[in-house]
Amino acid sequence: MRKRTRPAVMNGQISQRTFQRLLALPPPLRLRTFSILNRPPPNYAGHVPLTLVERGALALGSAFGSLRNPHRHDLIASLGEATAKPYFISRLRKAMLANPTGRRILRDKPRITSQTMSLEWLRQLPDNTVGRAYAAWLDREGVTPDTRDQVRYIDDPEEAYVMQRYRETHDFTHAITGLPVIIEGELAVKAFEFANTLLPMTALSLVAVVRLKAAERKRFFETYLPWAVSNGLKAEEVVNVYWEEELETDVEVLRARLGIEVPPDLREIRKVLRDKNKADMAARDAKNRLGAGMGV
């Protein structure tokens, strides 16, 4: 005999049981209970709880702002935070929890700043180590680990840490793939990160391809995008690498373990092309001058 289920709504009021069931739903599914003027207390230092409208506006504003001015990395950061919920950052956290190293990272919650990563020590490591490659990349590109903004707009503290960890290890991804900080290199790394972490901001930032010159765009679609997608998908989750422990590992060994191939050196390609262009221009100038002198 089928059990007769009581209707949830009787006389326009929900029963006590339904009410308890509603409360037991995970937070994203419950109705949002705060407004701009009644924000809940922060869950961690620097936390700013945003309503859905604010988050949407932040996402739109950050997207257009960072497209107009790609040097505003704080906008790319806030775009990431505004678009990471409801599904993607939770998925990334679950991916960390599914991996033993990821679980250790979530337990220890290490942070990467210029305090915790001593560049002097890294520089004197042997040449083929991850730490040396990281220090060399930082020096080559002229950046420091302190340029990363704090996560503010993600409500759950552990998910906020996952986002912060992703942000702080972004430079390591650059270091082991050798891609530079110019827009071309950043787009290649973002494409790789999208295939690897599925964060929406990484995919959205690929819109910046419109800012590339034609030759750069061609290079991107022919070489770097296929590299990024295939490597991002087949590699292990880069967010699960405990970088603080891998500083003295050989880079090749780490790359083999993760399943990442090195893409063609972008700075070299550009330098070769630039030198070739300069040589061509010089030759053309010389020919013109010669031609003018001879009355041709």
Next chain:
Amino acid sequence: MAALLPRATKRLRLSPTSGFVCRDCRRSFASSIRHGQQQQPAPSQHVFQSDKTTHFGFETVAEELKASRVRTVFSSVAANYDTMNDLMSLGIHRLWKDHFVRSLNPGIRLTSTNTSSPHNAAGQTILDIAGGTGDIALRLLDHATTINRDTATSVIISDINPEMLAEGRKRFATSHYYSTTTSSPNRRVSFLEANAEDLSAIESNSIDLYTVAFGIRNFTHKQVALQEAFRVLKPGGVFACLEFTPRLSNPIMNGIYKRWSFGAIPLIGQVVAADRESYQYLVESIERFPSQAEFAGMIEEAGFIVPGKERGDGGELEGGWEDLSLGIAAIHKGVKPV
């Protein structure tokens, strides 16, 4: 690509089922944030000698620190100040400032009856407080020169913050009021870095018109600033203040206005100026400012005569100010008795 699919789908299969975070993990992230930050602990946690505190937005800070905190806020907003004003008020701040200056009518219009007076030949001396970027000063000089044909009136722009003054200098560099030669008799604008509560660089009874636009809510001791204003003004001189009000009288409009203030303005600050905190402070400081009636009372207490005031039924001051845009901003005036 087919070989890559299993891993990709494995990634997608990880679906979040619960947002539960145990208390220890929650606590440890909070401490990892603190560890990651290399900032000093908030000044409000320090106990100073005097232990006197005041509000800094919704925060409570020691009185000694408020001025430097305000200075920091304005150093960071100085570069984008005018753009941000346009975005926050949707351009309406220009109308407010134009009306403010027009209603003051600076400059002496020489007519057949007053041409001979030596006072008028020297022009008015106007002091624009917290006038860093020079919005009001430029309008004052333009009005005096163009409408009253007074080329002698001069303005002293004073601000506590050197970056804001630098923006003001930039604005005036292209105008004909400020020439870069040191000994120019035509200089009609000068810059003074000072705290409005201590204008000892200015003599008593020397200023014809004292203006402060959108500055006084940042002062630590507003009554002290009002007393300094009283001191430097000549008898018969005018004190004029344009400032935001803490709430609108219409509750529905107030609801909309507050949601714009606390929601949109810090967001615009984040997107345009990369600085949510400063704009959060600005909207909180508006909230903390006394109401129009209270502020008019403070002006009277400093010794000014407040024009147009009446005592209402509840003994409160009424009519001693002018509301702008449904009460979002208000102009307060006071006259130093002769």
